[in-house]
Amino acid sequence: MQWLEDHWQGVAALVLMGAGVWWMMPRRTEWPKAIGMILALVGAFLLASRIRAAEGPVGETILFSVFATSAITCAILMITNRNPVYSALWFALVTLSVCGLFWLQFAHFLAAATVIVYAGAIVVTFVFVIMLAQQSGATIYDQRSRQPFLATVTAFLLLGALLATLRSSTSDDFHVAAQQTPAAATNLLSRPTENTPIDADTMKGLGRSLFGDYLFAVELAGMVLLIATIGAIAIAPRRSRGTL
Amino acid sequence: MPIDPKDVTWITEPELGFWEATFLPAIMKGLKTTLGHVTDYRPVTQQYPEQRPILPQHYRGVHRLNRDEKGRVKCVACMLCATACPANCIAIEAAPAPPDWPDRDKFPAEFVLDELRCIYCGMCEEACPVDAIELTHIYDMTSETRAAMVFDKNKLLNVYDETKDNPVDPVRTHRGRLGPASELENLATLGPATSVERDDRAAKANTPGVIGAPPPAVRNVSP
Amino acid sequence: MTGDIERFLAVGAALFVLGALGFFTRRNLIVMVLSAELMLHGVSLTLVTFGRVHNSFEGQAFTIFILTVAACEAGLGLSLVLALYQKSKTLDIDFWTELREPDLPSPRVQEEAAQRAYVEASPAQYPRLTPAGRVPDLAHERDPRLVDSARSQTAESPLQPPLVKEVIKSVSH
Amino acid sequence: MNDWLPSLIPTLITIAVVLGAILTGCMYLVLAERKVSAWMQDRIGPNRVGPMGLFQPVADGIKILLKEGVIPSHVDKWLFLIAPAISMFTTMLAFAVVPFGPVDQAPSWLRFIIAPNIDIGLVFIFAVGSLAVYGVILGGWASNNKYSALGSLRASAQVVSYEIPLGMSVLGVVLMSHTLNLEKILSLQAEGGIAHWNIWYQPLAALIFYVSSLAESNRLPFDLSECEQELVGGYHTEYGGLRMVLFFVGEYTHLVTISFLTSILFFGGWNFPWIATPESNYFGAWLVKILVLLAKVLFSIFLIMMIRWTIPRFRFDQLMELTWKVFLPLSLANVVAVMFVLQFAWPPIVLLPFSILLFALFGFFTVTAKRMELSRRRRASLVMQ
Incomplete structure (x- = not known):
């Protein structure tokens, strides 16, 4: 009870956000979605205001706010939209926002690679499959959601727990292992390299890490990709000519 | 009648040579052709409003209603042209001829021809027993409204007044006697609608044969 | 620096939770796979942030592995979804409930369980594509007056010459 | 703290000038x-x-x-409006990292690149280019028209497939230059003179890159997604006026970008012997260098136009065969060759005969296989007769 009294603002913000998302869930009666969106965004901003203020440059903070807001907004819209094509498009926007966040963390190559793989290939494939599979337009299973209330409560309990853990951790926790060697140093199958500073040369450092520390994992990943390709070709249904 | 198997020639698909199968010579040859037209640039375009096309003599343009020697309309409102018209674009309102026109019973009180509906087939010209309706060489008649393109009797007669002295549009027919336009053997030889220069490459026939390949093997299949 | 870390982690957590929520509630197979990818985004963001905390490239390297796995997942998952779709002609996850406990009720909502018309009756159809937006209103094409007037012009009186006044009237309108 | 502010104004001016x-x-x-x-x-x-x-x-x-901007009544309005914008925006965005002049010799009041020192330049271009397919997909789908939808399906398959040989072909250049930065790739070639242009080391990659770029930008002979004879207009059937022009501006911008990339990656950028070398710093040298680069770009564009009016359109299965059965193995083999050269420190010029040999061998085998298949089919048809 004491904890609840101390943290009632955060709990209220969580409840607000959860209520907004629950309001937007597809159900039989259509409710104005704007109300839910506003509720969810107000809750999200209240939650954000509870997080420790950043000490970075102003421009970076502005960029972060833009990317984070668009990521969460698009994610909410994605999981609540009744049209799967729109869901896929909102997901593409989430991907772009997340890539912006990557860019802010000096993961430039990763941002570009994520755009290529996710937005360029995966979401296009999804849109493709939706166009092919769901030809009759709106369906009843897109208009209803399964257990929206219970699922929302569970999910936002999880979010609250995660944020509470984040908040209770001190800043020292994040810097404990900063000077340690990479975990791969203890790995038999890899060759540890020197630790390059993260914001110096992304390409070089990432290449060292991938093809030095994790060389065998990279080989394995390539093998997994190959197997997945063969599997996808094998599983994909064969149709008789002229049908979809 | 079924096709006689004697007349059928079976042709085998020519064997694809190695260099043909790579398509590289064909691409090179195509690029050479297009580049050749760029470097050796001889346009055949006719600059229309300044240069007018020389039309063949049998060109069929806008209609006119001919007048006879006394300046009266030649038409006798027999409705043959309206009946023959496949586009159904002629409407005639007949009236008894005035008493001082002894040579006919009827004359057209109104003669309306919808130039937008007309397909310029010239059947009205053929059908007319008194050679009253003729097609002129006017091909660029336009207007801003559809209503203005429906020609009544006065407009059609005006077309006659404008074109009768034009050398390409003589009064081709005379009453009771076919004019030069009807005498097909006297017509000038047919030419294309636009003039073609003597060394125009576009008008030449294609060179026969396939690129770099022997002539296709031909074999006759007996039934 | 620390607040900087926290806010990225918070966004990662929110993305993960929203993806999980979508996975729980949505019933369209494709949207469920998409929600799983959303969870992967949250995890990737967290990994990159941790990598930055530890001043190493391991987080980014792991995220690249996640990218690989996501690509495999998309390919395999979508081909599985297509295979299921070929069998049931629906993308509803609740259609595939053979493995549930026999004494439990069907997860599908009652009103839908009654009207089970998922498998279409006619097998051979021309391919149709997903309509976007609203269905075009074709009512004017079925307007009987238009059809009748067109027929009266072409079929019933094909060779009647038009009257002068009618020609002028029809054009001047 | 605000170290990005002073560079903001010149960046905005450069963007405006380049866009214009x-x-x-x-x-x-x-x-x-x-x-x-x-x-x-x-x-x-x-x-x-x-x-x-x-x-x-x-x-x-x-x-x-x-012109009147017509929005048909049956379309998905938001996506219909947004698709041309995406199509133009993404192609414009790719130009951000393309240097259009000698970057390090620019006068103090000029800049020859919008975003300098992006060390992932090429990957950025591919990332943005992979987004360009959304304009086509959304335009086709939102039009609610079967022709448009077919066109967009074709376009998405085509673009996603040709991304792979496109990236693979550039990989050889990247491996040899040890960088993804376009400015550095350019300056490396410029310092070596005409003998160090990448075309001598990577002729096969240049060919694959050029053809794949044509396919990426939906130019003839690969304009399957908008071919008038089959699909009316493809994905932009329902568009008119300014919105359709946005699609076309996107396509032409793509044309400019790939011409710039070809010149910079393989033909030494602004470098030309005796006229524009890194040492030449006479008055107005930068202008001459820009003109040299523009001349190369214009030549590339002219070649694309010639190809457009020369080669007939491919069939869709031929298009897919070309990328998956020809370009992908060829570009992979090319990358492997570059790796060999780098690993054993051979002189890089051996890549020239190797590329030609690779092309000839691969061409010989595929053409022979195709001919055998054709003659087998002919024999079969003869037997049937």
Whole structure:
């Protein structure tokens, strides 16, 4: 009870956000979605205001706010939209926002690679499959959601727990292992390299890490990709000519 | 009648040579052709409003209603042209001829021809027993409204007044006697609608044969 | 620096939770796979942030592995979804409930369980594509007056010459 | 703290200048395309507006601006409106990392690249280029028209497939230059002179890159997604006026970008022997260098136009065979060859005969296989007769 009294603002913000998302869930009666969106965004901003203020440059903070807001907004819209094509498009926007966040963390190559793989290939494939599979337009299973209330409560309990853990951790926790060697140093199958500073040369450092520390994992990943390709070709249904 | 198997020639698909199968010579040859037209640039375009096309003599343009020697309309409102018209674009309102026109019973009180509906087939010209309706060489008649393109009797007669002295549009027919336009053997030889220069490459026939390949093997299949 | 870390982690957590929520509630197979990818985004963001905390490239390297796995997942998952779709002609996850406990009720909502018309009756159809937006209103094409007037012009009186006044009237309108 | 503020103003000015130049360039590229096609077909082409028809783009622009923007009643309105914007925006965005002049020798009041020192330049271009397919997909799907949807399906399959050989072909250049930064790739070639242009080391990659770029930008002979004979207009069937022009501006911008990339990656950028070398710093040298680069770009564009009016359109299965059965193995083999050269420190010039050998061998085997298949089919048909 004491904890609840101390943290009632955060709990209220969580409840607000959860209520907004629950309001937007597809159900039989259509409710104005704007109300839910506003509720969810107000809750999200209240939650954000509870997080420790950043000490970075102003421009970076502005960029972060833009990317984070668009990521969460698009994610909410994605999981609540009744049209799967729109869901896929909102997901593409989430991907772009997340890539912006990557860019802010000096993961430039990763941002570009994520755009290529996710937005360029995966979401296009999804849109493709939706166009092919769901030809009759709106369906009843897109208009209803399964257990929206219970699922929302569970999910936002999880979010609250995660944020509470984040908040209770001190800043020292994040810097404990900063000077340690990479975990791969203890790995038999890899060759540890020197630790390059993260914001110096992304390409070089990432290449060292991938093809030095994790060389065998990279080989394995390539093998997994190959197997997945063969599997996808094998599983994909064969149709008789002229049908979809 | 079924096709006689004697007349059928079976042709085998020519064997694809190695260099043909790579398509590289064909691409090179195509690029050479297009580049050749760029470097050796001889346009055949006719600059229309300044240069007018020389039309063949049998060109069929806008209609006119001919007048006879006394300046009266030649038409006798027999409705043959309206009946023959496949586009159904002629409407005639007949009236008894005035008493001082002894040579006919009827004359057209109104003669309306919808130039937008007309397909310029010239059947009205053929059908007319008194050679009253003729097609002129006017091909660029336009207007801003559809209503203005429906020609009544006065407009059609005006077309006659404008074109009768034009050398390409003589009064081709005379009453009771076919004019030069009807005498097909006297017509000038047919030419294309636009003039073609003597060394125009576009008008030449294609060179026969396939690129770099022997002539296709031909074999006759007996039934 | 620390607040900087926290806010990225918070966004990662929110993305993960929203993806999980979508996975729980949505019933369209494709949207469920998409929600799983959303969870992967949250995890990737967290990994990159941790990598930055530890001043190493391991987080980014792991995220690249996640990218690989996501690509495999998309390919395999979508081909599985297509295979299921070929069998049931629906993308509803609740259609595939053979493995549930026999004494439990069907997860599908009652009103839908009654009207089970998922498998279409006619097998051979021309391919149709997903309509976007609203269905075009074709009512004017079925307007009987238009059809009748067109027929009266072409079929019933094909060779009647038009009257002068009618020609002028029809054009001047 | 605000160290990015001083560079903001020149960046904005550069963006404005480049955008204006590209838009004007696109308008005149349309004129050039009409003129060139007219020459190839023994016509005159547009010659009415201004001398030689030079003001034709202005007249076209005025006409387009004054056109009514029609939104059909059955479309998905938001996506319909947003698709042309995406199509143009993504192609414009790719130009951010393309250097259009000698970057390090620019006068103090000029900049020859919008975003300097992006060390992932090429990957950025591919990332943005992979987004360009959304304009086509959304435009086709939102139109709620079967032709449009078919066109967009074709386009998405085509673009996603050709991304792979496109990236693979550039990989060899990247491996040899040890960088993804376009400025550095350019300056490496410029310092070595004409003998160090990448075309001598990577002729096969240059060919694959050029052809794949044509397929990426939906140009003939790969314009399967908008072929008029089968699909009316493809994904932009329902578009008109300014919105359709946005699609076309996107396409022409793509044309400019791939021409720039080909010149920079394989033909030494602004470098040309005796005229524009890194040592030449006479007055106005930077202008000469820009003109040299522009000349290379214009030559590339002219070649694309010639190809457009020469080679007929591919069939869709031929298109897919070309990328998956020809370009992908060839580009993979090319990358492997570059790796060998780098690993054993061979002189890089051995890549030239190797590329030619690879091309000849691969061509010999595939062509022989194709001929065998054809003759087998012919024998079978003879037996049937």
